[in-house]
Amino acid sequence: MKKFWLVFAYEYKRQVLRKRFIFAILSMPLMVAFMVGIGYLSVTLNSNPLPVGYVDPYQLLSNPKQVPEAPSSAMKQVEVIRYESETAARDALNRGEVQAYYVVSANYMSTGEVTMVNNDKVGSNASSSFGNFLKYNIASGLPETTVTRLIDGNNMIIRSQDGKRELDANNWISIVLPLLSGVLFFIAVNITGGYLLQAVVEEKENRTMEILVTSVSPTQLMGGKITGDLMVGLTELFVWILFAIFGLIIAPRFLPIDQTISIEPSFLLLLVATFLPAFIVTAGLMGTVGAMATESREAQQIAGLFTLPMIVPFWFITSIMFTPNGPIAVGMSLFPLTAPISLPMRAIFTDIPAWQIVVSIGLLWVLAVFSLWLAGRVFRIGMLQYGKRLSLHDVFHRAQEWPICLKHYLF
Amino acid sequence: MPSIEVREISKKFGSLVAVDCVSFEVEPGEIFGLLGPNGAGKTTSLRIILDIFKPDSGTVKVLDGPMTEDKKNLIGYLPEERGLYQDMQLDRCLVYLATLKGLTEIEARKRVNDYLARFDLMDAKKKKVKELSKGMQQKAQLITTLVHEPKIVIIDEPFSALDPVNTQMVKDLLLEWRAKGTAIVMCTHQMHQAEELCDRLALINQGRTVLYGTLKDIQHQFAREAVEVQTTVGLPSDLPGVVEVQSHNGSSLLKLAKGVRPQDILHTLIEMNIPLEKFEISLPDLDEIFIQVVKESGGEK
Numbered sequence: 058m059k060k061f062w063l064v065f066a067y068e069y070k071r072q073v074l075r076k077r078f079i080f081a082i083l084s085m086p087l088m089v090a091f092m093v094g095i096g097y098l099s100v101t102l103n104s105n106p107l108p109v110g111y112v113d114p115y116q117l118l119s120n121p122k123q124v125p126e127a128p129s130s131a132m133k134q135v136e137v138i139r140y141e142s143e144t145a146a147r148d149a150l151n152r153g154e155v156q157a158y159y160v161v162s163a164n165y166m167s168t169g170e171v172t173m174v175n176n177d178k179v180g181s182n183a184s185s186s187f188g189n190f191l192k193y194n195i196a197s198g199l200p201e202t203t204v205t206r207l208i209d210g211n212n213m214i215i216r217s218q219d220g221k222r223e224l225d226a227n228n229w230i231s232i233v234l235p236l237l238s239g240v241l242f243f244i245a246v247n248i249t250g251g252y253l254l255q256a257v258v259e260e261k262e263n264r265t266m267e268i269l270v271t272s273v274s275p276t277q278l279m280g281g282k283i284t285g286d287l288m289v290g291l292t293e294l295f296v297w298i299l300f301a302i303f304g305l306i307i308a309p310r311f312l313p314i315d316q317t318i319s320i321e322p323s324f325l326l327l328l329v330a331t332f333l334p335a336f337i338v339t340a341g342l343m344g345t346v347g348a349m350a351t352e353s354r355e356a357q358q359i360a361g362l363f364t365l366p367m368i369v370p371f372w373f374i375t376s377i378m379f380t381p382n383g384p385i386a387v388g389m390s391l392f393p394l395t396a397p398i399s400l401p402m403r404a405i406f407t408d409i410p411a412w413q414i415v416v417s418i419g420l421l422w423v424l425a426v427f428s429l430w431l432a433g434r435v436f437r438i439g440m441l442q443y444g445k446r447l448s449l450h451d452v453f454h455r456a457q458e459w460p461i462c463l464k465h466y467l468f
Numbered sequence: 469m470p471s472i473e474v475r476e477i478s479k480k481f482g483s484l485v486a487v488d489c490v491s492f493e494v495e496p497g498e499i500f501g502l503l504g505p506n507g508a509g510k511t512t513s514l515r516i517i518l519d520i521f522k523p524d525s526g527t528v529k530v531l532d533g534p535m536t537e538d539k540k541n542l543i544g545y546l547p548e549e550r551g552l553y554q555d556m557q558l559d560r561c562l563v564y565l566a567t568l569k570g571l572t573e574i575e576a577r578k579r580v581n582d583y584l585a586r587f588d589l590m591d592a593k594k595k596k597v598k599e600l601s602k603g604m605q606q607k608a609q610l611i612t613t614l615v616h617e618p619k620i621v622i623i624d625e626p627f628s629a630l631d632p633v634n635t636q637m638v639k640d641l642l643l644e645w646r647a648k649g650t651a652i653v654m655c656t657h658q659m660h661q662a663e664e665l666c667d668r669l670a671l672i673n674q675g676r677t678v679l680y681g682t683l684k685d686i687q688h689q690f691a692r693e694a695v696e697v698q699t700t701v702g703l704p705s706d707l708p709g710v711v712e713v714q715s716h717n718g719s720s721l722l723k724l725a726k727g728v729r730p731q732d733i734l735h736t737l738i739e740m741n742i743p744l745e746k747f748e749i750s751l752p753d754l755d756e757i758f759i760q761v762v763k764e765s766g767g768e769k
Contacts (some may be wrong), residue, residue, distance in 0.1 A: 060537075062681030063567055071556075268612060271518045271545045272568040274537055 066283025105180025257347025341428025478527030
């Protein structure tokens with residue numbers, strides 16, 4: 058077992074201390090930060106700080122007041138200036154004092170009709186500022202909380218019948234995070250699985266394999282590699298989660314985010330229970346392909362055959378969202394290669410029956426054990442096949458050697 | 469007790485018989501040459517000894533029993549196809565491979581440094597393996613083979629890519645390890661090296677052992693009926709019992725007529741009062757034996 062840990066430590070350190078790993082691990086949060094920054098910048102650039110004017114010829118608003126600035130609004134509210142006549146408003150517009158002005162129609166209370174007059178493109182915050190101003194002042198006689206409620210609009214919360222699960226329309230981060238975790242998982246599993254694939258093929262290509270197998274049993278060698286790879290993947294996810302927590306703590310200080318992020322512990326448990334065997338499955342299959350292939354490029358092409366099914370749930374995201382208990386969603390959450398993404402995705406939108414969770418995770422573990430076993434066997438047969446790809450026929454035709462292997466190479 | 473005992477091992481890959489009933493023993497403190505043309509089955513035999521392949525039949529005993537994980541720590545292997553992690557620093561690579569042979573990291577580091585100094589590789593210690601010359605990589609590979617002080621050393625073509633100075637250094641090293649009591653199995657195509665170093669040898673062709681024994685025994689087995697003579701005067705052209713005389717570098721190779729023994733020629737030369745500086749039974753060198761045996765047993769595969 059000591060050599061197992063030596064291989065494990067070597068594989069882990071070898072991958073984690075490489076520049077490409079550090080680059081990969083930092084590129085994800087940097088990319089997310091960049092995208093958030095771009096989004097914020099886009100909103101800011103589309104805003105216009107100039108006030109808007111309005112004309113209220115029918116005196117619908119008596120003694121109007123400015124809407125108090127919401128501290129966490131992504132879009133800055135602009136000042137709303139009253140003009141006595143449309144001529145005065147137009148003059149102000151022509152002088153560039155306002156970006157646009159609005160004329161409230163006589164039948165506003167029954168139709169909500171308002172006319173906007175502008176010379177140039179108005180900021181995306183102009184109409185929303187004026188809309189809030191109207192709502193705020195029309196409801197000025199009502200209690201403050203009612204006025205705030207009116208301005209904030211609806212907050213639809215969808216609860217399951219047993220009340221255990223709920224979706225809050227305003228708490229969008231809680232919906233996006235599980236989807237994001239699926240994407241992160243897919244990226245992590247592919248990056249680290251790719252490392253393992255490359256490591257095995259490289260050892261065959263540079264002939265280190267022959268030295269290794271005369272020092273360590275194939276089972277310990279492959280086991281150490283796969284476990285090392287698994288830890289590399291978990292390190293990657295762990296660092297990304299740390300970045301995410303850090304980002305969510307510091308982001309509200311710089312960005313107008315007003316969200317209470319609440320993720321249910323049961324959902325986190327489901328994520329861990331699904332991702333762990335899925336990681337092992339991927340590592341085992343990558344190891345198998347590495348042992349079968351003769352060069353890195355060929356190995357990556359073969360690996361695509363089982364990494365591709367993992368992203369299939371994203372193609373069916375609409376179906377999973379709207380019919381999370383439909384046959385497509387259920388089928389994909391039971392099939393081991395699509396389950397890692399589709400099971401947590403379904404869990405956001407529905408209460409998954411316990412039997413489906415048990416079957417899905419159970420099948421994943423079965424496949425995990427099988428892929429490890431297969432990796433060990435294929436590795437043993439294919440480790441010294443330089444320049445010749447191991448065929449499935451070889452793998453199964455030479456199955457008679459396996460009991461001997463087991464006898465000699467158990468820990 | 470032999471360090472390696474190979475008994476009638478056979479191995480087939482599909483319809484190809486790679487090894488066919490091969491047997492030999494390697495004693496502690498000897499250099500054993502495993503010779504043969506390309507594709508003869510040498511590497512497969514070595515891989516069976518190393519437990520990389522299982523034989524279809526026959527048995528292999530290593531240090532008085534089947535191969536175990538612990539025994540792997542007592543074996544040093546230099547494969548024909550050299551293999552080191554190309555993107556790693558040389559010392560890190562050697563230390564890792566040494567720890568896989570059971571050394572602690574501290575001990576491995578110390579021994580690797582000693583060997584790097586001995587092999588004149590200290591300056592390359594922090595370089596990546598791929599930055600080293602072929603000869604330097606070969607020396608590094610030898611360090612991997614020997615650093616854990618194995619009881620059995622199995623080396624496949626140890627002199628390839630080495631210049632004469634380093635070839636001599638490796639030879640000295642092998643002789644030093646032999647003196648320590650290590651059993652050394654050496655595969656090589658360089659017959660003069662085998663002749664110089666090996667105590668015993670086996671020649672494998674088409675998966676079968678076609679020669680086995682000490683170098684002297686084998687040479688005597690293939691001794692042509694000739695003597696090599698060096699004299700201070702010229703030899704008469706009509707020496708009785710001699711059918712042909714070949715001169716080379718001041719020596720004469722006398723090919724004897726059928727039924728004539730070397731003693732008869734010696735007796736004749738003394739009777740003729742010819743001053744002798746050298747008289748020896750002419751033995752074929754390994755190159756000649758190799759070519760003859762391979763041709764007779766069916767050439768390369």
